[in-house]
Amino acid sequence: MLAVRGLSKAYGAKRVLDGVDLDLAEGESLVVIGGSGTGKSVLLRCILGLETPDAGQVLWRGEPLAGQQAAFMDGFGMLFQNAALFDSLPVWRNVAFRLLRTMPKTQARRIAIDKLARVGLGPEVADLYPAELSGGMRKRAGLARAIAADPKVIFFDEPTTGLDPIRAAAINALIRGIVDETGATAITITHDMSSVRSIADRVALLDCGRLRWQGSVAGLDSAEDDYLRDFVAGRARPMARGPQA
């Protein structure tokens, strides 16, 4: 359904992505893990078209995404790391932002309130502004916005960053539930192993801009890759690594 071929990206002398190849099947939940600064978010931004890769391409249903960006954008949802809710709009308008272009306000508001309920937020939250929400509530509202238009593909960028373990577990359960319910394809970027085990059908490890390992969740514990084993176990490693362009 979605494929990444030879994706490379450098900022000045620092090569962040170095020939990444990935394939994602319809309905699959792929989690990309890796340490801080290994290119996970840049990979996501390149797939979304927010960054232009130096080399390589993203294929959507076998065709280059570059030529069908508008159609692709209409069919996906995105949960940003810090939710990225629009400060100037109330929560329901944030959730219904895309819907308001195609349907009357009352209908969009009703759907927004339904989606808020799906992520565990009551209707009393609808008219609040993002600044009035806690971190966990903002994340849930962001999730409601990501699923508001029933997307075929959903991206999650560090969905549990900044949350306590209980709220993180709740967000992970929500994401898994939504992916299962809707049959949507999901790509999650994280370095939180509890998210990996809750959300993933398949896991890919990105290291120094390269895809180092990929396999099933069960394969994480039996993998022979030293770096992966240390990553999963949370063991310290020497800090200075990585290729330079």
Add this chain to the structure above:
Amino acid sequence: MNPIRLTGRAAIGLTRMTGQVTIFAARGLARVGQHPAELARQVVQIGWLSLPVVGLTALFTGAALALQIHSGGERFQAGDVVPAIVAIGMARELGPVLGGLMVAARVASAIAAELGTMRVTEQIDALVTLSTDPVGWLVSPRLWAALLCVPMLVGVGDVIGIMGGWLIGVNALGFNSAIYLSNSWAYLESWDVVSGLLKGAVFGLIVALSGCWFGMTAAGGAAGVGRATTNAVVAASVGILAANFALTGLFF
């Protein structure tokens, strides 16, 4: 480093930035009318809410101008020119320039801070992922609102400034009220007013463009937003003064 290379690099950088800002402005202006509700909101933010600061600035400037002209004019027995000079000075120069500078301080900083914060908190990326063009939704309404509102603010400022001169003229300098007002209009030509309003439109565009450009290109967290805000106000202020010189040369 070689000074020639340094100069060349700076010149290339300046040329590149000028081109980028020009294209950015053209894109913003071309997306007129895509989001009327946002335009209305910006008209209130940029126009209506700037009225007090522009009005007060004009009032005190007109009053101070009357005192200065009277004091200076008395040296060569020309104190009677106060009403005409206040009116012409406000309409041609002080109304648009001081109005523009006050709007720059209030609006360019606010736009840069708001858009810069949206940039560093990924709200602008979120707009893109929601199939919304950030230039159409964020930049265009601000450019058009400033372009339309600043001339109106200048017009109101002109009237308030002349009234400030009238207040001082009548209450402190011994002018007859009716004669003061009559002399204010008698020597004022329509081009004096129109040229000031045109300057206001250009200054409005400079203010909004500075705020939008530095806000949209902000990077580096809170410090980056702070830099964007400072740069926006400095660029808008210097831009207004430079454009004022150029337009004055062109018009008169």
